Amino acid sequence: AQSVTQLDSQVPVFEEAPVELRCNYSSSVSVYLFWYVQYPNQGLQLLLKYLSGSTLVKGINGFEAEFNKSQTSFHLRKPSVHISDTAEYFCAVTSRYSSASKIIFGSGTRLSIRP
């Protein structure tokens, strides 16, 4: 079984400041890792994914995440945030070996950007 922990339920940041949203996972098997973003009153949009290869993954809107197997982490970063980045961010995992690829989500981190 897999689980995902997002330690920060809310992260307030000033505009143009850097941000890191933390994510740790646990799994007894190899996993794929994702970050999804949910803008107000919208669905879930894939921000980036780690399937294999380079541990530094670049996504949309200037976000990137680094897979750290030894620390079982997949933290999301952006060097300079904008007001439009205000949203809820979900870290998620799925087993590489599942026959159905169900996604296990973290509880989400609400990113609020202050001008």
Next chain:
Amino acid sequence: EPEVTQTPSHQVTQMGQEVILRCVPISNHLYFYWYRQILGQKVEFLVSFYNNEISEKSEIFDDQFSVERPDGSNFTLKIRSTKLEDSAMYFCASSRDLNQPQHFGDGTRLSIL
């Protein structure tokens, strides 16, 4: 870019009534999913569907729930006799393959009175 579309965006139903939530997955996708998000809680997996049958379901997906792909384009979630605790946002998702990311619709907000 193709999208997963869900209808209606908001459904209000009396407790005990049946409700059907509709989804149109991306056309060349083969795997279909339903998730739900109770207000203030995390997104939870309900069921996955492939080749016209359920691949996996969670403990939430009890006998009250069923899924169907009635034609080549729609994927529906039926709740037979709704309860207050079924109030949530329900998301449909689809993927082309097992190792491909899932694309989500905007969700249907289900409110049970």
